Amino acid sequence: MIVSRETTERLGIYQSLIKLWNPKINLVAPSTVANIGQRHIEDCLQVARLQGPEQGSWADIGSGGGLPGIVVAIAHAERPISFILVESDQRKAAFLRTVIRETGLNRVKVLNKRIEAVPALNADCISTRALAPLPRLMSYLELHLTASGKAFLMKGRQWTSEVEEARKTWNFDYVAHPSRTEPGAAILEVSGVRHGA
Numbered sequence: 001m002i003v004s005r006e007t008t009e010r011l012g013i014y015q016s017l018i019k020l021w022n023p024k025i026n027l028v029a030p031s032t033v034a035n036i037g038q039r040h041i042e043d044c045l046q047v048a049r050l051q052g053p054e055q056g057s058w059a060d061i062g063s064g065g066g067l068p069g070i071v072v073a074i075a076h077a078e079r080p081i082s083f084i085l086v087e088s089d090q091r092k093a094a095f096l097r098t099v100i101r102e103t104g105l106n107r108v109k110v111l112n113k114r115i116e117a118v119p120a121l122n123a124d125c126i127s128t129r130a131l132a133p134l135p136r137l138m139s140y141l142e143l144h145l146t147a148s149g150k151a152f153l154m155k156g157r158q159w160t161s162e163v164e165e166a167r168k169t170w171n172f173d174y175v176a177h178p179s180r181t182e183p184g185a186a187i188l189e190v191s192g193v194r195h196g197a
């Protein structure tokens, strides 16, 4: 992926805002602030490098400080995709709105609600990192992903056992993309989610 000057500038603004707000609202673990570029930005750019939609709608759920939602929205700013960042915490939602304003991301909106309380989003793509175990994520995907849509779920080292657990109650197809930033972790590309083993 070629990273344009505009993308680099926006990512720079985003990192500065995380550093500014982090002492007050803990967007990322304080121990990782010195290494935001590799630990968070590069980690999330991996999602943008996978084969995602060229247009349509993309929901990032449990966005927190915008990881991976803001990073992907910056990387795909030229694509006609409307992004929606779902985040239940009011202060984090305020942070996300500030980032959107300061970076001029005009296709990104914030929904300050719990994902379970949001009417079906019919998203073409859903992303998430560190929100919930896979079985619970499946129920969110069933509700909010279009039938032909796909999800990118950033999972830690325990992803194989989470897949096993989810398989007990859910049918789904997946491809595991090994993480380049965290050994053993993976980005699960999931589609065809339906209830029943």
Ligand SMILES: C[S@@+](CC[C@H](N)C(=O)[O-])C[C@H]1O[C@@H](n2cnc3c(N)ncnc32)[C@H](O)[C@@H]1O
Pocket: 027, 028, 061, 062, 063, 064, 065, 066, 067, 068, 086, 087, 088, 089, 092, 113, 114, 115, 116, 128, 129, 130, 131
């Ligand atoms: C562990 S943080 C991860 C944040 C971000 N995705 C990251 O990787 O840094 C989980 C975030 O999800 C939000 N959250 C938790 N449950 C939620 C729900 N049911 N609906 C919407 N947001 C939720 C929390 O407020 C928190 O900001």
